[in-house]
Amino acid sequence: MSRTALRICPLCEATCGLTLTLDGSRVTGARGDRDDVFSKGFICPKGAAFPAVDADPDRLRGPLVRVDGELREVSWEEAFDAVAAGLRPVVERHGPHAVGVVLGNPNVHTVAGALYPPLLIAGLGTRSVFTASTVDQMPKHVSSGLLFGDAHAIPVPDLDRTDHLLLIGANPLESNGSLCTAPDFPGRLRALRARGGTLTVVDPRRTRTARLADRHVAVRPGTDALLLAAMASVLVEEHLVDLGECAPHVQGVAELADALKDFTPEAVAPACDVDADTVRVLARELAAAPTAAVYGRIGSCTVPHGTLASWLVDVLNILTGNLDRPGGALFPRAATDKPPRPAGPGRGFALGRWHSRVSRHPEAKGELPLAALAEEIDTATDAGEPLRALVVVAANPVLSAPDGDRLDKALGSLDFMVSVDPYLNETSRHAHVVLPPPPPAQSPHHDFAFNTLAVRNQVRYTRPALPPEPGRMPETEILARLVLAATGRHGTDPEAVDRLVVHQTLGKAVNDPHSPVHGRDPEELAGLLTGRDGPERRLDMMLRLGPYGDGFGADPDGLTLDRLLAHPHGIDLGPLSPRLPQPLKTRSGRVELLPEPIAADLPRLRAALGERPDGLVLVGRRHLRSNNSWMHNVPALTGGTNRCTLQIHPDDAERLGVRDGQPVRVRGAGGEVTAPAEVTDALRRGVVSLPHGWGHDRPGTRLRHAAADPGVNVNQLLDGSLLDPLSGNAVLNGVPVEIAPETASGPGTGAASGAGHGAPAGLPGPGG
Structure with a gap:
């Protein structure tokens, strides 16, 4: 018998509410939740395709461990034994910075991705942290940090x-x-x-x-x-x-x-x-x-x-x-934000507290440029040990970072790599251990990050629409066990991770004179938390201590997990309202309009007044039915206009002898690809466009639909050397390229060849 369940869509940043139709253990339909306090029934093609995404037959069902060079399915116990045996010797022999952590953007779309990676990084003590932010949004974090003193005050x-x-x-x-x-x-x-x-x-x-x-x-x-x-x-x-x-x-x-x-x-x-x-x-x-x-x-x-x-x-x-x-x-105010503190000077925001080992790129927000990952693995210097091991969580940098051909080779040289990913993709195929999370219908959802960026204050939480299938492990438990295995506590009850966070957070809160629980007993407060498991108790704690929370009884009408669960379509917290000066954390306590690092970079912008591109320049593009490198494996979301074509203006096409639909070679500093031309006046003269996230033609993956129409990797055209110096963000747009019609003797449509080091596409989705 069919039934329905509510679920917040995790497939893009809009966070729309869905009503899922369930039949047994399957999701058979998805429509917009008309009673959702935020989305009010809106749905896009990705949300409508939720059942197909959830049921993708290429999703891994159990963990894989590399044995004699081949990935084989094993038990969860064997998988975490292998993680502990692979990571700890690297840390002990080469130090914590020899282990890198790579995080893709799906981490901000899941409860597990929000709660556990910070604990992993802190537990390892590594500065070798790389995320999708440096191919996407780090400039905004840096500018906000310099202006307002807080990289997250956007x-x-x-x-x-x-x-x-x-x-x-x-x-x-x-x-x-x-x-x-x-x-x-x-x-x-x-x-x-x-x-x-x-x-x-x-x-x-x-x-x-x-x-x-x-x-x-x-x-x-x-x-x-x-x-x-x-x-x-x-x-x-x-x-x-x-x-x-x-x-x-x-x-x-x-x-x-x-x-x-x-x-x-x-x-x-x-x-x-x-x-x-x-x-x-x-x-x-x-x-x-x-x-x-x-x-x-x-x-x-x-x-x-x-x-x-x-x-x-x-x-x-x-x-x-x-x-x-x-x-x-x-500035939005999310329900899980820290409680407002008195306005006044803060610690400010610092850049370059440490640098990458090879090219000496400065860190930003605790991260190094993803474009530097390959050289940090394959290049020896006197500045320290190369990366010997990687923990990759929901990221596919072989397709999302520049210099992907080089990174592809570098990953194969690691002593150890563990990947948390639902797919065997272009990156996870190199892992020694792959830990696959369950499909989204079998996971809870709360938008910790996106509610801090929402155009209206609101709060919503949905429990799993379906229980985990036999043999699957909740993503929260996977990441909790990964934290323990990576930090020398393998075999400890994974609930210990959440208990430790609760203990530490409440301990700080009761000692904070501005906290609603100042002076109370942290153990008593911990006993008041509700929830089915550790992650839910942590959410309850964050809600209670947050700006709308009940303060553990201080405000009887405030938010708790129980109250949120009683409102399955969410709770509207009102329109955005003025908040200055409270969000400011600059040393002056004011908006610092011309920070020194910005002033120091203006001469570089002044020099650009005299620059003109020589020939054609490349830009990327998005498509409504796509999300980075992983939705190309869902048939309902490919085809039609969602194709990997090179868009070119008719005047440029005529000048270069390019015909619509015919293969065209595109060459950049990092390599060359061949894609079908799409002649259109939708872009200005002198500009060509390739979408990101394609290039699914590498061997050893298990993405059957994507591999059938792989497209080409636009970042193959980049050599990884172009970065915004303040943020370390990769330069993916406005880069010069050469265009020529394909000849019979050249590589066929969809082919890619490296002239120097190649560099792959777009922004990582789950496994991408």
């Missing part, structure tokens, strides 16, 4: 109340939003237009989002920071700066004005290929709007000046008085 556009929205490098009609959690982002943009608001899109492609806009500005790729700097200079020059209510909390306006004086619209116009009058209009409209917000994403992050562009997004919001006000850009 203001989001108040989509439902703004009068004017400027999007740069963002295509939310395809991505559903990024670093801005908003179910039905397209509907929110249409509502903006319907209430008389203005939407401006800055993008070298005429995306679906750009077609919806009042104005589309086809900027030259990679010049986002120049355009934004010129807009800021117009605000200063024309006396349009008005900080509004946040004026008492901002310092450095005069210094900023002086630093940006060279970036006039006339100076940036040749580099951006946007005329000076248009730049002035953009700035004036932003200043004149009753409320406005500037929002920049991946296209403005994955470029040579990604941190400066991210910084300037917030500079424009600040200079127009739109930071921290309704209709502008505000």
Whole structure:
């Protein structure tokens, strides 16, 4: 007999509520949950495909261990025995930094991924940490850290109340939003237009989002920071700066004005290929709007000046008085945030506390560039031991980081590698142990990270829709056991990990004079926690101690896990509201508008005023029915327009002799690929586009559908040497390439060849 269950969708950042139809142990249907307090029934093709994702026959059902060179299925006990036997000797012989940890973006889509990797990193004591953030969003973390003192204090556009929205490098009609959690982002943009608001899109492609806009500005790729700097200079020059209510909390306006004086619209116009009058209009409209917000994403992050562009997004919001006000850009407050502390000076944000061993890249937010992973494994220096072992959790850097051919080879040289992944993919095929989590329907869901980026404060939690199948282990237990095996406590009850966190957290809380439980007995508080298991008790603790929590009885109407479970469609916590100065953790206690690292990087941007690309430049693209490198194994989400084609403007195609549908060779600094041409005027002249996440043609994987139509790896074109110096983020957009029609003697369609070291695609999904 069929039944239904609620589930928050984990397949992108929109976090839509789903109603699943269940038949026995299978998910047979998915529709939008109309009663969900946040998504209100919205669903996209990925959510509708949840049953197919959940039931993918290529998902691994049990752990694998490499025996005599081959991966064989074993028991969970044998698998964790192998993890302990493989990792501990590396730590003991070569030190903790010889073990690297690689985290993919699905970690922020799961309860387990949010709760346990920080414990793994701390327990190992390693500084060799690499995540998907440095191929995606690290510039925003760094700019927020420098401006506000907290790398996680990211203001989001108040989509439902703004009068004017400027999007740069963002295509939310395809991505559903990024670093801005908003179910039905397209509907929110249409509502903006319907209430008389203005939407401006800055993008070298005429995306679906750009077609919806009042104005589309086809900027030259990679010049986002120049355009934004010129807009800021117009605000200063024309006396349009008005900080509004946040004026008492901002310092450095005069210094900023002086630093940006060279970036006039006339100076940036040749580099951006946007005329000076248009730049002035953009700035004036932003200043004149009753409320406005500037929002920049991946296209403005994955470029040579990604941190400066991210910084300037917030500079424009600040200079127009739109930071921290309704209709502008505000700081969300999640239910599991730490309780508000008194406003005042904080510790600030530091860059470069340590460096990578080979190229001396500075750390950012405790992470090293993912683009440097290969050289950290395969290059010996006097600066320390190479990486000898890796723990890879839900990441596929062979397809998500530059220099993938080199990384592919380097992974094969490791002494030991363990991968937590549901698939045997391009990266996990190298592992000595593979630990597969169960399908999403068999896991709980709460959005720890995305609620801190949501356009409305709310809280939701869904328990597993189905119990784990026989032979499967909950992902929370897998990661808890991994922590124990990696830190010399193999064989300990995995519940001990959660008990330790509860003990430490409550111990700190009762000693904090600003905590609602100050002075109480931590053991008594631990006894009040509810939940079926350790992760649920930790969630209950975080809710109770959070900004809306009951404070363990201090506020009888506050949040607890039991109260949340009594509201299966979630609890609405209200619209975003002004919060300054409370979120600020800078040493001054104010928004530091021109931090020293930013000022020191401006000469590099000034030099870019004279730069012009020689020939064609490459940009990526997203598709609504895709998510990085792993959804290509789901037939319902491939085909149609979701294809790995090289988009090229008709004029460039004619000049180069490229015909629509015919194979074309694309060569970059790191290698060469061949893909079918798609001739379209949806992108500006001089620009070509390949989507990320493809290239499923390596041997030894078990992704049958993806391998049948593998596409090509766009990052194969990159050699990994181009990074934004402040954040270590890989430069994936605006890179020069050469294009030529394929000849009969060249490699066939879909082929890839390395000229130097290759470099794979996009942003990791579960196993990607």
